[in-house]
Amino acid sequence: MSEDSGVLGQLALGFLAISLIAVGGGIAVVPEMNRLVVDVHGWMSDARFAQLFALAQAAPGPNVLVVGLIGWHVGGLAGMLVATLAMTGPAGLLAFGFSRMRSRLAGARWLRVTERGMVPVAVGLIFSSGVILTQAAAVNWLALAVSVGSTIFVWRSNRSPLWVLAVGALIGAIFL
Amino acid sequence: MWGLPGGKAREAGLDPGRRAGLPAGMDRPRPTVAELFLTYLKIGLVGFGGVNAWARRVLVEERRWVTEQEYAEVLGLGQVLPGPNALNVAVQLGERFRGGWGALAASTGLFGGPLVVLLGLAMLHDAYGEVPLVKAVLAGTAAAAAGMILGTAAKITEKLRPAWPILAVGIAALLGGAVLRLPLPWIVLGLAPFGILAAWWTDKARP
Numbered sequence: 030m031s032e033d034s035g036v037l038g039q040l041a042l043g044f045l046a047i048s049l050i051a052v053g054g055g056i057a058v059v060p061e062m063n064r065l066v067v068d069v070h071g072w073m074s075d076a077r078f079a080q081l082f083a084l085a086q087a088a089p090g091p092n093v094l095v096v097g098l099i100g101w102h103v104g105g106l107a108g109m110l111v112a113t114l115a116m117t118g119p120a121g122l123l124a125f126g127f128s129r130m131r132s133r134l135a136g137a138r139w140l141r142v143t144e145r146g147m148v149p150v151a152v153g154l155i156f157s158s159g160v161i162l163t164q165a166a167a168v169n170w171l172a173l174a175v176s177v178g179s180t181i182f183v184w185r186s187n188r189s190p191l192w193v194l195a196v197g198a199l200i201g202a203i204f205l
Numbered sequence: 206m207w208g209l210p211g212g213k214a215r216e217a218g219l220d221p222g223r224r225a226g227l228p229a230g231m232d233r234p235r236p237t238v239a240e241l242f243l244t245y246l247k248i249g250l251v252g253f254g255g256v257n258a259w260a261r262r263v264l265v266e267e268r269r270w271v272t273e274q275e276y277a278e279v280l281g282l283g284q285v286l287p288g289p290n291a292l293n294v295a296v297q298l299g300e301r302f303r304g305g306w307g308a309l310a311a312s313t314g315l316f317g318g319p320l321v322v323l324l325g326l327a328m329l330h331d332a333y334g335e336v337p338l339v340k341a342v343l344a345g346t347a348a349a350a351a352g353m354i355l356g357t358a359a360k361i362t363e364k365l366r367p368a369w370p371i372l373a374v375g376i377a378a379l380l381g382g383a384v385l386r387l388p389l390p391w392i393v394l395g396l397a398p399f400g401i402l403a404a405w406w407t408d409k410a411r412p
Binding site: 048049050051052053054055060080083084085086087088089090091092093094097098101102106109113116117119120121123124125127128129131132138141142143144145146147148149150151152153154155156157158159160161162163165166167168172173175176177178179180181182183184185187189190191193194196197198199200201202204205 | 249250251252253254255256257258259262278280281282283284285286287289290292297300301305308315318319320322323324338343344345346348349350351353354355356357360363372373374375376377378381382383388389390393394396397399400401403404408
């Protein structure tokens with residue numbers, strides 16, 4: 030029992046600390062998660078960590094939910110909940126506090142300029158993650174063609190991207 | 206020079222809701238707490254390949270709660286704030302529309318659905334993770350999801366029509382991430398001053 034709560038406490042503290050250095054998003058701190066989980070605590074092997082990460086990428090939802098899978102692996106359902114809450118709770122409160130403060134400052138020119146100034150960084154990083162994921166997914170020419178086709182479809186049409194995901198899954202099932 | 210095409214830019218500038226920092230203009234609906242929860246539940250559950258592209262699709266195109274520019278701004282702030290981006294966006298939009306309850310509804314919707322799915326996957330993974338068909342389907346989906354993210358970025362860029370200094374900062378972020386593979390905090394914090402400078406400069410250059 031005390032061992033369990035010990036592990037849960039380590040999960041909570043570890044991911045709380047990680048969430049607060051995660052500038053740029055949850056994916057920015059994957060190497061730090063790897064260090065915590067594999068090197069510091071020895072909860073799993075490198076290969077197992079990579080598997081869980083791939084699983085979280087393949088599932089719907091925020092990619093940061095890999096922390097939920099790590100928690101599950103280490104401490105079952107309680108571990109999953111503790112790790113997810115540690116990763117999201119304090120960071121969410123901080124965003125909430127910022128949002129409250131922002132509405133009081135609304136209209137200030139420096140704030141508007143700051144917000145507009147972060148737009149290119151945000152969009153550039155979406156491009157960047159698209160490139161990185163395309164490279165990772167391009168196991169052969171067909172997979173690359175699926176990515177390119179999906180890019181054009183989502184860019185040029187207003188239909189739901191679920192279509193390209195379904196087609197991608199089908200092509201994968203038949204050819205990959 | 207809001208980074209929007211001319212007519213829209215003037216509207217955005219004059220919109221009192223925009224001025225007060227509220228995303229809703231007079232013509233745009235303000236979601237209830239329940240709508241925030243259900244919409245974010247959907248975003249989480251369909252959010253293959255990361256949720257930011259899906260959140261944009263649902264919030265900007267389907268629900269029209271925020272404009273392209275507003276979504277890009279909130280996402281930019283979400284990247285500077287520590288913690289998961291998608292969470293920071295959900296909390297900020299929830300708070301702007303419906304205060305504390307709105308923030309709570311949006312963020313629990315975003316994480317609640319996928320957590321249940323992941324729980325199921327975690328239990329099934331050991332049994333079925335190595336089945337070739339499952340791996341092949343996941344590989345095809347991953348390739349399509351990667352393209353979806355690129356298509357979304359292209360769409361945003363096309364709609365916002367950035368002035369060249371803003372565009373240059375965007376390209377620098379792309380190169381820093383995809384080519385140089387710099388750690389994200391470096392990119393965000395390193396480029397923030399240049400982005401702000403570019404925004405300030407283009408704001409000033411507005412006739």
